[in-house]
Each structure stands twice: as C-alpha cells, then as structure tokens.
Amino acid sequence: MNKHIPFEDWIFDEDTLTENDRRDLQRHLQECDECRSIDRRWQTARQAIQEAGMQAPAPGFTNRWKAMARRRLETPGPAQAWIFLAATGVGSLILAALLAVQTSAQGFSLSGVFSRSSTAVAGTLRDWAEASNALGMTLRIVSRSIPPVWYLVAVFLLSVLGILGLLWFVRSTREGKK
Amino acid sequence: MVEIQKEWLLSARKGDTDAFGRIVEAFQKPVYNLCYRMLGNPEDAEDAAQETFWRAFQGISRYDPKRSFGTWLLSIAAHYCIDRLRKKRLNLLSLESLLPEDDAPDPAPGPEKQADQKQGQAAVQELLANLGKEERAMIVMRYWYDMSYEEIGRSLSCSISAVKSRLHRARQTLAQRCATVHGPAPAWAGERHE
Numbered sequence: 001m002n003k004h005i006p007f008e009d010w011i012f013d014e015d016t017l018t019e020n021d022r023r024d025l026q027r028h029l030q031e032c033d034e035c036r037s038i039d040r041r042w043q044t045a046r047q048a049i050q051e052a053g054m055q056a057p058a059p060g061f062t063n064r065w066k067a068m069a070r071r072r073l074e075t076p077g078p079a080q081a082w083i084f085l086a087a088t089g090v091g092s093l094i095l096a097a098l099l100a101v102q103t104s105a106q107g108f109s110l111s112g113v114f115s116r117s118s119t120a121v122a123g124t125l126r127d128w129a130e131a132s133n134a135l136g137m138t139l140r141i142v143s144r145s146i147p148p149v150w151y152l153v154a155v156f157l158l159s160v161l162g163i164l165g166l167l168w169f170v171r172s173t174r175e176g177k178k
Numbered sequence: 179m180v181e182i183q184k185e186w187l188l189s190a191r192k193g194d195t196d197a198f199g200r201i202v203e204a205f206q207k208p209v210y211n212l213c214y215r216m217l218g219n220p221e222d223a224e225d226a227a228q229e230t231f232w233r234a235f236q237g238i239s240r241y242d243p244k245r246s247f248g249t250w251l252l253s254i255a256a257h258y259c260i261d262r263l264r265k266k267r268l269n270l271l272s273l274e275s276l277l278p279e280d281d282a283p284d285p286a287p288g289p290e291k292q293a294d295q296k297q298g299q300a301a302v303q304e305l306l307a308n309l310g311k312e313e314r315a316m317i318v319m320r321y322w323y324d325m326s327y328e329e330i331g332r333s334l335s336c337s338i339s340a341v342k343s344r345l346h347r348a349r350q351t352l353a354q355r356c357a358t359v360h361g362p363a364p365a366w367a368g369e370r371h372e
Contacts, residue, residue, distance in 0.1 A: 009346070011353075012346050012349040012350055012353070013346070015342075038353050038354075039353075041353040041354070041356040042349060042350075042352065042353035042356070044356050045305055045349075045352040045353055045355075045356040046321070046349075046352075048298065048301060048302050048305065048356075049302060049305075049317070049321045049322075049352075050321065051298065052298065052299060052302040052322075054207050054208065054211040054322065055207075055210060055211045055214040055215075055220075055223070055299075056206075056207050056210065056211075057206055057207070057210040057220075057223070057224055057227060058220070058224070061202070061206045061210070061224075061227070061228075062199050062202045062203045062206065064228065065199065065202045065228055065231050065232070066195055066196070066199050066202075068228055068232065069195045069198070069232060069235060070195065072232065073195070
C-alpha cells in the first residue's frame with residue numbers, strides 16, 4: 001500500500017481536515033522526506049503568493065477609461081453599422097429587381113434610356129395612380145413608372161451609401177477592438 | 179473588497195460616465211491586479227482592465243444588487259482574461275515578458291528592494307503561468323481576494339465541487355513547480371497542466 005495515502009492529498013487540503021487529521025499529517029511529515037519536500041514547496045509557493053500583494057495600474061487609469069468611454073460612446077457600434085449595410089444591400093437588391101423588370105420589358109439601350117426618360121417622367125403620376133388600383137401589379141408598374149435615369153442616380157447614391165457604411169463599419173470595429 | 183455608493187450606481191445605470199468613473203477609481207486596483215495575475219504583463223493587464231470596466235458599464239443594468247459589486251466586476255475580468263488567453267494561446271509566459279522596464283508603479287522603495295520585489299513578482303507570475311486559465315483565475319480569486327468556493331464557482335460558472343478539485347490540482351502544480359532548495363519533487367506529485 002502507498003504510504004503517502006492520504007497525506008499527499010491532505011497537504012493541499014485547506015478546509016476539510018479535522019484536528020486529528022492535521023495531527024496525523026504532521027506526524028507523517030516528520031517521518032516522510034518526500035511528503036515533507038512537497039509540503040515545503042507548497043508552503044513556499046503559498047507564501048510567495050501571499051507576499052506578492054496587489055499590483056496597481058499606472059496613474060491616470062480612470063482618466064484613460066473616461067476618454068476611452070467617451071470615444072466609444074461617440075462612435076456607433078458595429079451592430080448599427082451592420083444594420084446600415086444590410087439596409088443598403090436590401091435597397092440594392094430591390095433596385096436591381098426593378099431595373100431587371102424595366103430592361104426586360106422595354107429592351108435596353110443607352111439612347112433609349114434617355115429618350116424614354118422624359119416621357120416617363122411625365123407619365124409617372126399616371127402610372128402611380130394605376131399602381132394604386134392594381135396592387136398585385138405593383139412591382140411591374142413601379143419599374144415602368146420610374147425613368148431609367150433615376151435608376152442610375154439611385155445606383156450611384158446606394159454605392160456612395162454602401163462605401164460610407166463600409167467605412168463606418170470598419171471604423172466602429174476598430175474602435176471596438178481598442 | 180471596496181464598497182460603492184448607491185447613487186454612483188444609479189447614475190451609472192443612466193449612462194453617466196463620470197459616475198461610473200468613481201466606480202473605476204474605487205475598483206481599479208483589484209480589477210487590474212486580477213488582469214495582471216492572469217495575463218502576466220502590465221500592457222495586457224491595462225487593456226483588459228479598461229475593457230472590463232467598459233463591459234461592466236455597458237452591462238450595468240444586468241448587475242444584481244444582491245451580489246457584491248466587486249465580485250461581479252472580477253467575474254467579468256476573469257472571463258475576459260480567459261477568453262483573451264484562449265485567443266492568444268498565452269498559456270506559457272516567458273520570464274522576459276514578465277519583467278517589463280516600466281513595471282506598475284507602486285510607491286517606490288529603494289533600488290535593491292525594488293529589484294527583490296520585481297524578482298518576487300516575476301517568480302509568482304512564473305508559477306501562475308504553469309496553471310491552466312481557469313485554475314489560474316481560481317487561485318487568484320482564492321488567494322488574492324479571499325473569495326469563497328461558492329463565489330468563485332458563481333464567477334466562473336462552475337460547481338463548488340469543480341472549484342475544490344481544480345484548486346486542489348492547482349496547488350499540487352504550484353508545489354511541483356515551485357523552485358526551492360528542497361530538492362526535486364517526488365515522482366507522484368501532480369502533473370503539469372496546460
């Protein structure tokens with residue numbers, strides 16, 4: 001039988017030993033070099049830990065935290081940037097769908113786009129009135145009613161918004177990491 | 179552990195950074211110390227302590243006033259440090275990285291004493307570096323903050339029996355790794371934990 005059992009465990013037990021257990025442990029430690037060596041090592045480690053004390057941060061810690069908090073509060077979080085990017089993406093998809101319907105219905109050419117633009121602008125109000133009467137045809141009517149040049153403007157605006165959203169996202173992610 | 183005034187907490191809940199700044203002032207040392215003991219160098223400890231307070235500020239509505247505020251903060255700090263260690267795989271720290279030139283400034287004693295203290299701190303950090311992340315957090319919470327097994331378990335999301343057995347194993351590891359004049363550790367002593 002291992003003569004160190006249960007003393008090898010008792011050396012590290014700080015809570016559950018009875019007075020008798022402690023006496024038995026002390027007796028064993030006096031007789032057993034191996035267990036005594038382990039006990040001394042643990043006592044040395046424990047003493048080193050207890051003497052290590054608390055480390056303090058460099059002066060100005062609170063001011064640094066306040067500055068960081070203010071900076072982070074002023075910068076929108078990644079979640080907001082994600083929502084913005086997602087909204088831009090959905091907008092682009094809707095626009096692409098409308099554009100696809102428009103070009104497939106009318107045949108696409110750049111000169112045709114501009115020539116139709118002027119007449120389509122005039123017809124916009126009429127088309128919108130039709131749209132209100134036929135809810136099921138909304139997509140088709142809307143796509144016809146918007147002059148193609150408006151799509152170009154919308155694509156440009158969405159691209160700008162997308163780039164801004166991307167920059168916003170990158171910035172907020174960097175701030176988050178700081 | 180430090181106590182805080184209720185009005186600071188109430189104002190901080192409303193997003194008042196100045197009010198929370200008072201809490202930061204009161205708890206900076208215990209939070210920083212835990213981060214330092216966990217991460218092993220002043221730069222990482224500063225970052226982790228700042229982040230801990232930011233997370234606490236953001237999540238202050240989730241704080242249960244029945245619990246000790248200090249224990250709640252230390253729990254955030256410990257989880258953050260464990261995550262950080264996991265990401266960076268900093269289980270083993272080299273002795274050089276534990277001896278920065280601009281160590282944390284406590285009231286400065288003479289150069290000789292300061293050198294001794296630095297050596298002592300490095301030795302302690304070297305010892306702690308032999309422990310796994312969770313065990314290190316448990317040892318720090320137990321011996322630097324006198325936290326009960328229950329508090330440690332609640333802070334690190336594990337059972338009391340798990341805390342007891344892991345602390346036991348951590349003590350064995352510390353004893354085995356402790357460099358003393360008492361000769362090599364017997365073969366039966368605890369294995370090194372990664």
